[in-house]
Amino acid sequence: MKQIARSPLFNFPMLAKVVGMLLMIESVFLVLPFVAALVYKEADALPVGITMGGTFLTGLVLARRIKPLHSRLSKRDGFLLTSLVWVTFSLFGMLPFIFSETTPCSVTDAFFEAMSGFTTTGASTLGSLPGMSHSLLLWRAVMQWIGGLGIILFTLAVLPMLNTSGGMQMFNAEMTGITHDKIRPRISQTAKSLWAIYMVLTAVLALLLWAGPMSFFDAVCTAFGTLSTGGYTSGISGMQAMQHTYIKVVMTVFMFLGGVNFALLFRFLTGQPRQLMRNDVFRIYVAFVLVMWVSFSVAGFFAEGYRGLEALTLDPLFQVVAISTSTGISLLPVAGWGGFTLMLTILMMFFGGCAGSTSGGAKIDRLVYLVKNTGNELYRCIYPNVVLPVQVGGRVASPQLVGKVIAFLCIYVIVVLVGASILTIMDVPVTDAIFSCFSCISNTGFGTEITGLGGSYDMLPGAAKWVLSFIMLTGRLEIFSVLVLLMPAFWSRS
């Protein structure tokens, strides 16, 4: 056996090389807003073009100039790379906002905007700015669309390079959910199948919206933002179009689909339709949405000045789906409906959609585990020696797995509380602090207008935006992948 020289903890040259390759992919996506800028003859063609070229060149230099000694990526490399990729994407993705001719903004706001885009949070500090150019609006939508299913998953689909165990590590770190079901034996096929479903659904949605009272541009942006459950809107015209019944119905359906496990959707569409209805998590997801729908309708009924058939049926459904899939488009003046709806909103944000979907939150799957485990614990109070496994989908979950899920939920809440505490140092009111943190970790993107503070995230101090950006990333990569980087043991040999 060849003696392996004690290798460094991290294979930094290889990490840089991979990041370089991914940046080149990002620059390809930047072509879309660049084209939009040219079509609409906007001044933002220059900043977007420069960003595109700069990103490509940086990527090219990193990918070509760096010659790693070996291409092995360890577990540590995998975790670091996942977070690194998301941060670098946001760092380059924010450049068009900073250099924009029409709506320039600070680095803080731009980074917040980009991170919020990629993590499909859809919280905006710029959203209230009128006159954002088409190219920037499109870029925001594209960012969400890439982030929705995952940057790394996209890479796995198009580049064979990551088809190694390091790539597997990254797939596991980026995909949402407790366990990750592969739908095809090879990871690249799985990635291709998932992206294929995603693209087809996006295209169908865009066409449906375009067929209705939406312009082509708005339809594309909204489709990107809806299926990725991001929730960035395409400016004023897009918001106005959302008042149409037809658009509301279509969007509700597709937001809902965005909250369903894509592996399940894949099976549904490829000849195993029964799997969907038989799936525990999916059924609970449907039930959860229905219960919330009724609650919202009732709350709306008792709210003042809110009447009409559509306003009490379709609008609450749209709103409930938008919240629980973490899309976070606010259609109703929920703020005026009292504390109960606010609490329901928080609850929905907490649990989000199904694992393996583009939605955020802690995922319905974990709610199922939590509820079943709680039931077992209570039963155990009466019969102390009873052996009761947690069963989901006819499968017994191992105690370690259940432990990990419970730990996840606890850490989730702790991150929110710690984040909120930091925000209160900066004089953000308690309710708003907790609400914003919840909104960011679950990638919903509701601003403080819901809690009654008014305005959106632009009200917050600069430092708070950085804290929230970090929380968004933590939420998108499902806590462990990011928090592990804070462990001293991660950076040193033990």
Added chain:
Amino acid sequence: MKIVIAGSGEVGSHLAKLLSNEEQDITLVDEDAAKLSILDTNYNLMTVVGNPTSFAALREAGAGRCDLFIAVTPYESNNIVACSIAKNLGAQLTVARIDSYDYMKPDNFRHVRNMGVDKVIYPEYLAAKEIITSLEYSWMRSRFELHDGQIILAGIVLPQNAPIAGMQLKEFAFSNHHFHVSAIRRNHETIIPRGDDRLMPGDILYFTTTREHARDLMELTGQKERKIRRVMIMGGGKLTMRLTNLAEGKFKFKILESDLDECHRLSRRCPGVEIINGDARDVDTLIDSGITDMDAFITLTPSSESNILTCLTARELVDAKTIAEVENIQFIDQAEALDIGLVINKKLLASSAIFQLLLDADSSTSKCLALADAEVAELEVRPGSKITHAPVKDLRLSRDMTLAGLIRDGQGMLITGNTRIQAGDLVLVFSLNGALRQVERLFN
């Protein structure tokens, strides 16, 4: 190719990793969820938790749509049932690992085939065959035959006094047209040699040659023909039984077994073999049993460590060929470094046999042997491929590969700089790890 593997034991997981690296679609079925989850997170394959002999699990794994179904659970009856189910669901080819010769006998195999098992793999049989080849060609380290022996690949250790020791490869090639030094293994590293590399004593040289010249290698490398007649075996397990039955009087066996009941059983099962009740780990017992008269000493107990160490002890007592069974895969390199003549690993033999089956099904490429860091492949030349464009010397081939020999119209021949490869030839290629993809591009 879609491959379903039932059983994630050592053979199953080894195969799964191997095939997954070859970019095949692998689905692994086993009941042990913990074991599968490790494989699932670290390797590029899909896993299904379930009993490999249940319809539900096999359906879920897609056994009905697979090209190859491999059953390698620890029990042969389970393997046969699993294959039977898979075949009936629609699997193209099914392979079962078995533990007894009974199912392999031509008469009986017809019935096994009727149950839906297309091929059986019997690791003890493979191991026994390997040991016998090694005893028959005792002066070679390893020997592979391609196309019924049209081309022979021989691994030989170069002794100090060999005529060619210290020679530069270009001098060697100048005077010996019938041999091709395809690879050199030196200090745990495989080298694809160039003209100015020297052949050093202690190297393992991999020669490619045609059948009629194979014997000349012995003189060339200064090896002595050594007729092996008397063989001592330590441990009387299944492999020992298979070996003594298969050798059919070619050798005179003496078995050392420490368990008395086992000895009685052996005496019934292996007629004509001398059986001694005693522990071969004891030097006195070895000497009393006549180790000093032996031509070869083979250790086949379940303990890899005992096997390796007892071989070393035996070498001090007698100048005999030693063969050790080493079932812990990570010990193999160590055992080879200790210069034990041949190391037998049933799992690797089984997986390479299955690998070979797979390659037979996909005839354009077939890998015949894997060294630790190099691969040897037999590739079919497609019409119009790059490699046919010019004589070999003008092709500017990568330094990580060498073309060793070819088979044209069923006739083996070696390749020199002036050879022009034609479409339809089967070419034997040595390449360092990772270069095989590049090589394949040349052939398509």
